[in-house]
Amino acid sequence: MRIGVLVKQVPATDKVKMDESTGTMKREEVEAVINPLDLYAIEGTLQVKERLENSEIIAISMGPPQAKEVIKEAISMGCDRGFLLSDRAFAGADTWATSYTLATFIKKLGDFSIIFTGERATDGETGQVGPSLAGQLNLPVLTYVSKIVDIKEDHIIVEREIEEGIEILESSFPVVVSVIKAIAEPRLPTLRGKIKARNSEVPILGLKDLGLEEKDVGLRGSPTRVVKVFYPKLSREGKKIKAKNTEMAVDFIIDFLEERGIL
Amino acid sequence: MREEVFTLAEVREGRIHPVSFELLAWGRTLADKLATNLSAIVLGDDLEDQLEELIFYGADTVEFFKHPELDVFNIENYSEVLVPFIREIMPDILLAGATTTGRTFMPYLAGKLKTGLTADCTSLDIEEDTGLLLQTRPAIGGNVLATIKTPKYRPQMATVRPKGRKPLPRDDDREGKITIHSVDNNFSPRVRRIGFTKRENEISLVDAEIVISGGKGLKEPKNFSLLFDIAKDLNGAVGASRSAVDMGWVSYPHQVGLSGKTVNPKLYIACGISGAVQHLAGMLNSENIIAINKDPDAPIFQVANLGIVGDVLEILPLLKKMLQEKLKRNV
Numbered sequence A: 001m002r003i004g005v006l007v008k009q010v011p012a013t014d015k016v017k018m019d020e021s022t023g024t025m026k027r028e029e030v031e032a033v034i035n036p037l038d039l040y041a042i043e044g045t046l047q048v049k050e051r052l053e054n055s056e057i058i059a060i061s062m063g064p065p066q067a068k069e070v071i072k073e074a075i076s077m078g079c080d081r082g083f084l085l086s087d088r089a090f091a092g093a094d095t096w097a098t099s100y101t102l103a104t105f106i107k108k109l110g111d112f113s114i115i116f117t118g119e120r121a122t123d124g125e126t127g128q129v130g131p132s133l134a135g136q137l138n139l140p141v142l143t144y145v146s147k148i149v150d151i152k153e154d155h156i157i158v159e160r161e162i163e164e165g166i167e168i169l170e171s172s173f174p175v176v177v178s179v180i181k182a183i184a185e186p187r188l189p190t191l192r193g194k195i196k197a198r199n200s201e202v203p204i205l206g207l208k209d210l211g212l213e214e215k216d217v218g219l220r221g222s223p224t225r226v227v228k229v230f231y232p233k234l235s236r237e238g239k240k241i242k243a244k245n246t247e248m249a250v251d252f253i254i255d256f257l258e259e260r261g262i263l
Numbered sequence B: 001m002r003e004e005v006f007t008l009a010e011v012r013e014g015r016i017h018p019v020s021f022e023l024l025a026w027g028r029t030l031a032d033k034l035a036t037n038l039s040a041i042v043l044g045d046d047l048e049d050q051l052e053e054l055i056f057y058g059a060d061t062v063e064f065f066k067h068p069e070l071d072v073f074n075i076e077n078y079s080e081v082l083v084p085f086i087r088e089i090m091p092d093i094l095l096a097g098a099t100t101t102g103r104t105f106m107p108y109l110a111g112k113l114k115t116g117l118t119a120d121c122t123s124l125d126i127e128e129d130t131g132l133l134l135q136t137r138p139a140i141g142g143n144v145l146a147t148i149k150t151p152k153y154r155p156q157m158a159t160v161r162p163k164g165r166k167p168l169p170r171d172d173d174r175e176g177k178i179t180i181h182s183v184d185n186n187f188s189p190r191v192r193r194i195g196f197t198k199r200e201n202e203i204s205l206v207d208a209e210i211v212i213s214g215g216k217g218l219k220e221p222k223n224f225s226l227l228f229d230i231a232k233d234l235n236g237a238v239g240a241s242r243s244a245v246d247m248g249w250v251s252y253p254h255q256v257g258l259s260g261k262t263v264n265p266k267l268y269i270a271c272g273i274s275g276a277v278q279h280l281a282g283m284l285n286s287e288n289i290i291a292i293n294k295d296p297d298a299p300i301f302q303v304a305n306l307g308i309v310g311d312v313l314e315i316l317p318l319l320k321k322m323l324q325e326k327l328k329r330n331v
Helices: A038-051 A066-075 A094-110 A128-137 A191-199 A244-260 B020-035 B046-058 B073-089 B100-113 B221-233 B241-244 B277-281 B298-301 B314-331
Strands: A004-007 A009-011 A018-019 A024-028 A032-034 A056-062 A082-086 A114-116 A141-153 A153-164 A165-173 A176-177 A225-230 A239-242 B006-007 B037-044 B061-066 B093-097 B115-121 B123-126 B133-139 B145-148 B156-160 B177-182 B191-198 B212-213 B237-240 B267-271 B290-293 B306-309
Touching: A004 A038, A004 A128, A009 A024, A009 A066, A009 B306, A032 A066, A038 A056, A038 A066, A038 A114, A038 A141, A038 A176, A038 B133, A056 A066, A056 A094, A056 B073, A056 B093, A082 A094, A094 A114, A094 A128, A094 B100, A094 B115, A114 A128, A128 A141, A128 A176, A128 B073, A128 B100, A141 A165, A141 B100, A153 A176, A165 B046, A176 B221, A244 B290, A244 B306, A244 B314, B006 B020, B006 B100, B006 B123, B020 B037, B020 B093, B020 B123, B020 B156, B037 B046, B046 B177, B061 B073, B073 B100, B093 B100, B100 B115, B115 B133, B133 B156, B212 B221, B221 B237, B221 B314, B237 B241, B267 B277, B290 B298, B290 B314, B298 B306
Parallel strands: A004 A056, A004 A114, A056 A082, A114 A176, A141 A176, A239 B306, B006 B037, B006 B093, B037 B061, B061 B177, B093 B156, B115 B156, B212 B237, B212 B267, B267 B290, B290 B306
Antiparallel strands: A009 A032, A018 A024, A141 A153, A153 A165, A165 B191, A225 B145, B123 B133, B133 B145
16 A cells, blocks of 8 residues: 655744745744654554555655755655655745645655645644645545544544544545644654665656646746735733732733623 | 625534634625625535524625535535535635634635635735735744735635634624525545544633633642633633643643643733743734733733733632623623
8 A cells, every 4th residue: 555645844943034025934044854743644654554564655745955854754764765846946836836736746656545744834834735635636635633543455544633522534545634743652763764764765856757837836836925924013012010909900801801802 | 706705604513603603704894895795605404593693693695505414524525515616606705714624625625626725814804906815824833924815816715713803793683695505416425424522521722712821820739720710711721831730730731832732812811920931932822911920020921911910829819700700790
């Protein structure tokens, strides 16, 4: 069984600085890492491999050439091999164009039973690529998956955490599965994995390799446009009050709650 | 193209979910600015007696798709019904709640329709010159806000953070048109819900719209019961600083901060929490922050909308009493 896992390279911290004049991220000084939430997706694939031993796990990423590193990290954790989709033309893709590029690769390589994703990436924080990919590939999608209950050659049963409780869902293959942290603590890379990763070649596929056209990918293929990026007012213009007595203090709180429409 | 604003009402366990009414408040503003119709889409089964509520809360029209198999959210069934409908109508704007349903279904739909979708919007507006939807959302860990638009594709789609806005006042004099579409599809989804366990315990910290957290200033573990009482009255959840958790006053799942949970509720009340960076990282994006602390120089005051310098152990019991009286009166 072939299983894919989508991984993304993201800035290491959430303290990224923005260039307000251009509306772009100042990525230079920030170290790039694998999206922490993708580690849980990798963990999910490894759980599947434990139960269905003949599975092959393929890590897939889209990003600049240095995003090869996240594929290598995925291999060091236990993935079998990986591909990086990278091309200047892919730059500036929104969630639709990203999903489209990934979907094109997934169709091209073919034969996937499950595509795992993390809940969202810590930089873009949309969580839209998994479901969008499923929509474009016309596959079912299981989101907010907290547990793999059962997996057989032809179906998977999972727990899905929603606001009111836990759903149990069953799906046939192929299916897109996006997992949340509850799936299990991601395992650490093994020494054997690290050696394997070091010796792995990560094929890089670009626009032509995927048979794509520039108008459909990257910024040009993206339905959305970022109009502006700005810092929210950090100072909360709050007031600090030293109440004369407890009654006054409580009155201030109640007034505040009413003013803000909370009470 | 009919220039219409559509909202996707959400149904949970046979009831129209409150977020549906919040969406109508957003949609009403947009539809009025565009001088167009506001419509609510509902999928479900026995909901006829609830549909009028959508009109009372701001919809001009309701499009109800009725079928037993639409009773609970099923992405393929929903999509089978709505993709042709949306393609035919081609609304200008389509909004849904940023819930587990909205955040799953909307990108799936946008993927199929090839159009733009912006997740977790905190504010929506219409651009004056163009009539385009301006969608604003937090980006990069909430450090910045980004405004996004979809210039060429339709519908312009957005999910909107629940509790970001109050519903309009209910007006049962409002009139509108309710259309019931009897769906006759033979659904054969590849995903099926085969079980459901309702969560019976208290509201989860991450989802709660009100979080009241305690730190060292609470002095003793038993004082956390004050927080639990207030949280219960306000329909909220209890959080804690790392030190309170390290001292064993409350369990780890309550921990807010870098090494615990990140919350962004509508209201965060920090009680006896000094506001170490590690804690601030987990609650800085809360919409409103009240801090109560004895130390006037506590860093928590820098991020608070309302800071009360005082003894949390004196203030909380009275606050609890006053809130209870207040809530009793409001019922």
